[in-house]
Amino acid sequence: MAGNLVNALADLKEEEALKIVKDRLNANEEPLKILEDARKGMEIVGKRFADSEYFIPDLVYSGEILKEATELVKPKLTKATESKKLGKIVFGTVAGDIHDIGKDIVAFMLDVNGFEVIDLGVDTPAQKFIDKAKETGAPIVGLSGFLALSFDSMKDTVEAIQAAGLRDKVKIMIGGGQISEEIRKYTGADAFGKDAMAAVALAKQWIGAD
Amino acid sequence: MAKQWEEMSPDEKQEEFFNRWLSPKDPQGNDLKFQSPQAEKGYKDRITRIKDAIQMKKLPDRVPFFVAPSFFPAYYSGVTPKDVMYDYEKCRMAFKKFVLDFEPDGNLGAYVPGPGRFFEILGYKLYSWPGHGVPPEQSYQANEGEYMKADEYDALIDDPSNFFSNTYLPRVFGALEGFKMLPVLTGILEIYGVAVNFIPFGLPPVQETYKKLFEAGAEALKWFGEMMAWNNEITSAGFPIVATGFSKAPFDVIGDTLRGTRGMMLDMYRQPDKLLEALDRMTPLMIKMGVGTAQMAGHPLIFMPLHKGADGFLSDAQFKKFYWPTFRKVLMGLINEGVVPMPALEGHWTTRLEVLQDLPKGKTLWMVDQSDMAKTKKTLGKVGCLFGNVPSDLLAVGTPQQIKEYVKKIIDAASKDGGFIVCNGAFFDQAKPENVHAMVDAAKEYGNVYK
Numbered sequence: 001m002a003g004n005l006v007n008a009l010a011d012l013k014e015e016e017a018l019k020i021v022k023d024r025l026n027a028n029e030e031p032l033k034i035l036e037d038a039r040k041g042m043e044i045v046g047k048r049f050a051d052s053e054y055f056i057p058d059l060v061y062s063g064e065i066l067k068e069a070t071e072l073v074k075p076k077l078t079k080a081t082e083s084k085k086l087g088k089i090v091f092g093t094v095a096g097d098i099h100d101i102g103k104d105i106v107a108f109m110l111d112v113n114g115f116e117v118i119d120l121g122v123d124t125p126a127q128k129f130i131d132k133a134k135e136t137g138a139p140i141v142g143l144s145g146f147l148a149l150s151f152d153s154m155k156d157t158v159e160a161i162q163a164a165g166l167r168d169k170v171k172i173m174i175g176g177g178q179i180s181e182e183i184r185k186y187t188g189a190d191a192f193g194k195d196a197m198a199a200v201a202l203a204k205q206w207i208g209a210d
Numbered sequence: 211m212a213k214q215w216e217e218m219s220p221d222e223k224q225e226e227f228f229n230r231w232l233s234p235k236d237p238q239g240n241d242l243k244f245q246s247p248q249a250e251k252g253y254k255d256r257i258t259r260i261k262d263a264i265q266m267k268k269l270p271d272r273v274p275f276f277v278a279p280s281f282f283p284a285y286y287s288g289v290t291p292k293d294v295m296y297d298y299e300k301c302r303m304a305f306k307k308f309v310l311d312f313e314p315d316g317n318l319g320a321y322v323p324g325p326g327r328f329f330e331i332l333g334y335k336l337y338s339w340p341g342h343g344v345p346p347e348q349s350y351q352a353n354e355g356e357y358m359k360a361d362e363y364d365a366l367i368d369d370p371s372n373f374f375s376n377t378y379l380p381r382v383f384g385a386l387e388g389f390k391m392l393p394v395l396t397g398i399l400e401i402y403g404v405a406v407n408f409i410p411f412g413l414p415p416v417q418e419t420y421k422k423l424f425e426a427g428a429e430a431l432k433w434f435g436e437m438m439a440w441n442n443e444i445t446s447a448g449f450p451i452v453a454t455g456f457s458k459a460p461f462d463v464i465g466d467t468l469r470g471t472r473g474m475m476l477d478m479y480r481q482p483d484k485l486l487e488a489l490d491r492m493t494p495l496m497i498k499m500g501v502g503t504a505q506m507a508g509h510p511l512i513f514m515p516l517h518k519g520a521d522g523f524l525s526d527a528q529f530k531k532f533y534w535p536t537f538r539k540v541l542m543g544l545i546n547e548g549v550v551p552m553p554a555l556e557g558h559w560t561t562r563l564e565v566l567q568d569l570p571k572g573k574t575l576w577m578v579d580q581s582d583m584a585k586t587k588k589t590l591g592k593v594g595c596l597f598g599n600v601p602s603d604l605l606a607v608g609t610p611q612q613i614k615e616y617v618k619k620i621i622d623a624a625s626k627d628g629g630f631i632v633c634n635g636a637f638f639d640q641a642k643p644e645n646v647h648a649m650v651d652a653a654k655e656y657g658n659v660y661k
Binding site: 014060 | 344348353478525601606607639
């Protein structure tokens with residue numbers, strides 16, 4: 001029974017997954033156990049994406065199914081879910097740029113790989129990255145940008161982090177659109193990633209999880 | 211006597227389009243007067259070079275080159291994107307300086323900025339533009355959304371024009387709210403009751419909307435007049451404008467314009483048949499749009515920015531099922547009318563190349579952004595002319611030496627047997643002018659490969 005939800009979610013069977021959730025709730029099963037299975041299903045989705053078996057639409061659809069499942073479970077939740085995370089990452093699209101697809105994919109992959117992603121959204125001022133990094137003590141900051149103007153925003157953000165005295169406390173990764181090693185050098189970030197899997201690999205390496 | 215258009219083969223129509231392009235007219239319909247005999251020769255040489263590269267029948271005299279900017283001409287001329295959107299004089303100055311300084315074989319006109327005041331009059335919501343949601347010194351950006359809801363496919367399929375006028379337009383233009391109340395014009399049939407159909411035009415919100423439309427139309431006309439004057443000036447100086455016309459892949463019409471990326475992706479799982487039906491419905495409209503705009507512009511190239519078919523945005527199976535069939539139909543519909551589609555493969559399309567190459571040879575011109583150039587040449591490049599690939603990041607922060615090496619590399623990889631034009635890969639805003647010069651110089655220096 002428990003295996004069903006994991007597989008239904010991993011295989012993107014929306015109706016089946018939601019029916020299992022409802023049945024299990026009706027059978028008075030512990031809501032946290034249901035969510036744990038959903039999480040396992042999402043982990044498989046993430047793995048399939050990393051293996052190029054799944055593509056962006058599959059991620060979007062799985063996220064949608066998970067959202068619906070969580071909404072069903074929520075009213076029955078008595079205590080907050082607490083799962084051990086590998087580490088925190090402050091993450092967002094830099095100032096001036098409102099693109100979110102790439103950022104959301106990376107956030108998704110970091111999340112299913114065990115990181116706690118603090119997503120600051122799009123058009124994020126440098127100060128917001130600094131405030132959140134201080135508040136959460138996150139050791140990693142991720143800057144996303146699609147447009148060429150983000151090169152300068154990233155550079156400004158890295159400089160502001162430096163000026164705030166945080167540069168030796170956080171590792172900074174950048175990615176998106178036209179980002180390359182040239183741009184990494186230009187911005188002063190620690191590393192760039194070509195795709196979401198690269199971001200996960202970098203984060204694991206930096207946090208010493210591998 | 212010359213053959214009538216309807217009697218011509220696709221090849222003859224394409225040839226006729228190129229001939230028209232070679233003999234440009236002024237706004238009065240007379241032969242355009244060039245600024246000098248050299249300008250006229252330069253114009254014709256450039257078009258012939260581009261034509262030979264596209265048709266792949268004979269080798270051009272050298273590898274042609276384009277420079278395809280977004281707002282770069284504004285920065286380059288010391289004005290802001292806001293300036294060139296609101297001050298047409300500054301727009302003309304900036305884009306003229308850009309063309310005259312870089313002397314590209316083909317340029318994209320001065321259309322990129324568009325008329326800021328026009329967008330303002332109509333309250334355009336699909337984009338944020340300089341001074342309206344983004345700072346004056348930045349480029350505009352799209353605000354994607356579900357401007358068509360998941361349950362509105364039937365409305366779109368039944369009557370696309372009515373869906374656009376009464377539902378889509380009021381959602382993306384704040385000033386067109388009143389259009390929600392417009393009558394269905396196909397209900398105007400006979401004297402009995404006919405006046406009832408016209409009642410909406412008497413209602414204050416509809417009348418307000420029309421007032422805004424008159425104002426917007428006047429502004430659009432003013433802007434277009436400036437663009438036409440610019441075109442004449444630049445053409446008469448010897449520089450051809452490529453791709454004034456426009457069309458899109460049906461999948462991108464639904465994905466960019468109507469449903470948004472997320473909505474579109476969910477539709478592939480939840481209502482694939484409706485989506486396919488809507489894509490079919492859009493197909494003839496996109497062919498007509500492309501042919502119509504090419505005829506209006508008087509030359510064969512039309513621009514088609516491609517987005518949602520890029521690597522990773524769809525699985526291979528989804529690409530073959532949802533993206534390619536109607537996109538190919540649009541391409542073939544355009545080709546059959548003599549039009550040369552100029553699709554821009556924005557981002558990475560390396561995994562799509564083998565599918566895309568199923569087209570007749572010498573009929574298309576592809577802008578390559580970050581796809582692998584050597585691989586593109588071996589697949590799509592067998593049938594279509596390629597341009598682009600010089601990276602935006604290098605143009606922005608690289609050195610002239612890096613640019614020259616890059617241009618050399620792609621000429622080596624893609625110029626064999628013709629069918630190649632040097633150009634940047636993505637429409638760019640910020641770049642070091644010396645890097646843009648380096649791209650142009652390298653194209654001239656290394657582009658003499660056909661002697």
